[in-house]
Amino acid sequence: MRRYSWLALVATGLVAGQGEHPVTGRQIAGVMGVQGADWLNRPEREKEENPEGALDALGIRPGMVVADVGAGTGYMSLRLAKRVGPGGRVYANDLQPEMLRRLRANAAKAGLTNIQTVQGEEADPKLPAGSMDLVLLVDVYHEFSKPREMIDKIRESLKPYGRLVLLEYRKEDPKVPIQEQHKMTVAEVKAELEPQGLVLSKVIETLPRQHILILNRAHASP
Numbered sequence: 708m709r710r711y712s713w714l715a716l717v718a719t720g721l722v723a724g725q726g727e728h729p730v731t732g733r734q735i736a737g738v739m740g741v742q743g744a745d746w747l748n749r750p751e752r753e754k755e756e757n758p759e760g761a762l763d764a765l766g767i768r769p770g771m772v773v774a775d776v777g778a779g780t781g782y783m784s785l786r787l788a789k790r791v792g793p794g795g796r797v798y799a800n801d802l803q804p805e806m807l808r809r810l811r812a813n814a815a816k817a818g819l820t821n822i823q824t825v826q827g828e829e830a831d832p833k834l835p836a837g838s839m840d841l842v843l844l845v846d847v848y849h850e851f852s853k854p855r856e857m858i859d860k861i862r863e864s865l866k867p868y869g870r871l872v873l874l875e876y877r878k879e880d881p882k883v884p885i886q887e888q889h890k891m892t893v894a895e896v897k898a899e900l901e902p903q904g905l906v907l908s909k910v911i912e913t914l915p916r917q918h919i920l921i922l923n924r925a926h927a928s929p
Contacts, residue, residue, distance in 0.1 A: 725852040730899050736850045736888040739779075741805040747779045756874075757914050761845075762786055764911050764919055765872060771840040774798040774825075774864065776832050777847030781810035781822070787843070788819045798839075800825045800832045830856035834864035845874045846917070849891050858903045865924055871905060873920040883916045896920050 725735040739747075752758070762783075767773065769792040775784040778799040788797045799822050801807050807824040814822045827833045830853040834842070842861050851857045861871060876883050878890035896918075897907045904925045911919035 725850075728854060728899055730902065731895050733849070733891070733895055733899070734888045735852060735854070736886075738802065738850050738852075741803055741809075744780050744806065744809060747782050752782070755916055758783060758786060758845075761874060761914055761917075761919060762790060764913060765841065765843075765870075765921075767791060767841070770794040772796050772798075772838055774800060774832070774834050774839050774842045776800045776827070776834075776842060776844050776861065777802075777850070778810060778824075779806050781813045783843060783845050784810060784822055785813060785817055785819060788814070788817075788822050791821065793821055795821060797822045798825050798834055799823065800827045800834065802827055802829065829853050831860045832857060832864070834861070836863050837866060839864045839869050840866055841870045841872060843872050843874075846876065846889070848873050848896075849875060849889060854899065855903065858900060858905070862904055862924060867924065867926075869924070871900075871922040873922070874914070874917045875920065876917055880916075885916075891918070893918060893920065896922075901925075 725737060727734055767787060767790040771791045772795060773787050773791060775787055775797060778784045778801050781799060784797050784799040791797060799810055804826060807826060811824055825833050842864060873896060875891040876885045876889060878892045893910055900922055901907060905922040906925050907920060908923045909921040
């Protein structure tokens with residue numbers, strides 16, 4: 708399969724914008740199709756995003772129930788599955804059946820049996836209510852075509868003290884080589900998600916290019 712760069716996909720029109728967020732006016736980015744799946748597993752991603760460092764910062768423990776929303780081919784799902792172990796579970800969500808097919812093949816190749824794939828909808832990730840210790844969105848939230856509906860459903864999927872975690876490229880930093888519509892500021896995340904019953908409780912800036920943004924349900928302590 709031909710390898711595509713994300714910027715090339717945007718430039719060629721294979722990824723189209725989806726309107727504006729009603730609160731901030733942020734341009735909603737287009738969703739990567741399966742034709743760009745190789746980009747998700749590019750070797751450079753280890754250096755650019757430090758995925759293991761991100762998971763270290765989140766304290767993923769054995770036995771946890773977590774979700775990877777917008778999982779693609781399972782780049783983060785497989786890492787999560789190894790960390791939660793056989794006593795835990797990973798719900799790997801995506802809109803695209805072919806992405807999930809590839810994810811299942813990757814999980815089988817890795818010998819991981821604790822990943823459950825879930826085909827979601829634009830307004831509903833189809834996660835079980837009140838079940839998640841953590842829901843992870845890696846470079847995904849900015850692509851939600853129906854962000855308010857999705858966040859409402861994700862909030863409902865969290866346990867009372869569960870966490871929603873966004874990894875988003877830093878829009879505040881012009882040196883991050885990603886198009887503006889694929890970046891977010893901390894202020895945008897706070898403005899868009901806090902009115903929906905969430906609290907931005909912590910921002911971690913240890914990754915090369917991304918914010919780690921941790922949100923809790925509004926009634927819960929960080």
